Amino acid sequence: MDMDMGTEAAWPAGRFCLALHGGAGTIVCPEVEQAAWHAALQSALEAGRAVLAADGSAQAAVVATVQALEDCPLFNAGRGAVYDESGSFSLDACVMEGAHKRAGAIAGAPDVANPVLLAQAVLEEGFSVLLGGAGAQAFARAQGFAAMPAEYFATAQRYAQWQAVRGGQAASELDHDAAARLAQPLREDGKLGTVGAVARDRAGNLAAATSTGGMTNKRLGRIGDSPLVGAGCYAENGVAAISCTGTGEHFIRSVLAHQVACRMRFGGQDLSSACAAALAEMQALGGQGGLIAIDAAGRISLPFTTRGMYRAWLREGEMGGTGIF
Ligand code: ASP
Numbered sequence: 311m312d313m314d315m316g317t318e319a320a321w322p323a324g325r326f327c328l329a330l331h332g333g334a335g336t337i338v339c340p341e342v343e344q345a346a347w348h349a350a351l352q353s354a355l356e357a358g359r360a361v362l363a364a365d366g367s368a369q370a371a372v373v374a375t376v377q378a379l380e381d382c383p384l385f386n387a388g389r390g391a392v393y394d395e396s397g398s399f400s401l402d403a404c405v406m407e408g409a410h411k412r413a414g415a416i417a418g419a420p421d422v423a424n425p426v427l428l429a430q431a432v433l434e435e436g437f438s439v440l441l442g443g444a445g446a447q448a449f450a451r452a453q454g455f456a457a458m459p460a461e462y463f464a465t466a467q468r469y470a471q472w473q474a475v476r477g478g479q480a481a482s483e484l485d486h487d488a489a490a491r492l493a494q495p496l497r498e499d500g501k502l503g504t505v506g507a508v509a510r511d512r513a514g515n516l517a518a519a520t521s522t523g524g525m526t527n528k529r530l531g532r533i534g535d536s537p538l539v540g541a542g543c544y545a546e547n548g549v550a551a552i553s554c555t556g557t558g559e560h561f562i563r564s565v566l567a568h569q570v571a572c573r574m575r576f577g578g579q580d581l582s583s584a585c586a587a588a589l590a591e592m593q594a595l596g597g598q599g600g601l602i603a604i605d606a607a608g609r610i611s612l613p614f615t616t617r618g619m620y621r622a623w624l625r626e627g628e629m630g631g632t633g634i635f
Pocket of ligand 1: 333334386503504522523524525533534535536542554555556557558559
């Protein structure tokens with residue numbers, strides 16, 4: 311299991327910390343392309359840093375960070391989302407803040423440019439936690455979110471990926487193919503480009519956000535871990551904020567993000583041990599992926615079981631860093 315060293319010490323109270331991911335997988339990223347990825351990660355990191363440095367909340371920072379990643383077509387969230395088996399886009403996102411454990415999420419939303427903003431609107435309204443499909447779409451319109459055309463999300467690279475995964479098979483065979491793929495290790499270039507962010511603000515509040523287009527060629531109506539509180543996203547003041555990326559079904563079955571918090575809160579484990587143990591349990595179910603986490607003391611953990619995970623981190627007063635492999 312890989313980690314970034316040097317981020318696992320506590321960070322003084324009153325100073326902020328932030329981490330983000332842009333998905334994990336068997337990343338194949340030629341050296342000539344790596345600069346563009348590092349730049350995209352850095353620019354999203356700066357969006358979050360700007361919020362925290364202006365005394366903004368952890369919630370506002372993770373939303374701003376994820377919004378920047380959604381706007382970048384390199385990542386599988388918002389613009390650049392992957393195709394489902396019907397050739398459409400279906401977006402999942404979640405935001406959770408740790409002070410009052412308020413959360414908002416959307417699943418299977420077809421046409422919002424920034425799913426994380428819609429998830430935040432669900433949180434702020436405070437009536438529901440998770441809105442799906444047509445309901446999420448209706449809520450988006452009622453909240454004034456524009457309906458984006460499919461062309462907004464489409465990229466040539468995702469289309470090619472979708473065609474490759476489909477392998478030219480007829481649509482009627484895809485259910486079987488999709489199910490088989492879920493049980494298989496990821497393809498060599500299988501990149502899970504979900505995005506997420508976790509933060510601790512100057513007041514010590516924690517927050518997490520996750521956003522995704524899901525998995526390429528996913529079954530119609532399939533919802534992954536990303537919009538599920540406790541699976542792909544979780545925040546609890548005094549404990550930790552966690553955002554996950556990976557084979558969603560295994561993360562759901564492991565209740566992974568909440569499991570990390572429980573290992574710390576009830577099991578007395580430290581952040582990196584809790585993350586490693588939860589990921590190992592998920593891996594034993596046949597899954598793959600990674601997570602980013604920050605605990606109440608400002609420790610940061612960025613482990614993954616895959617070849618790589620796009621990631622970045624910073625702590626107030628430090629430069630921060632970005633990583634791929
Ligand atoms: N966890 C996401 C899902 O299953 C995929 C990813 O992380 O890339 O929808």
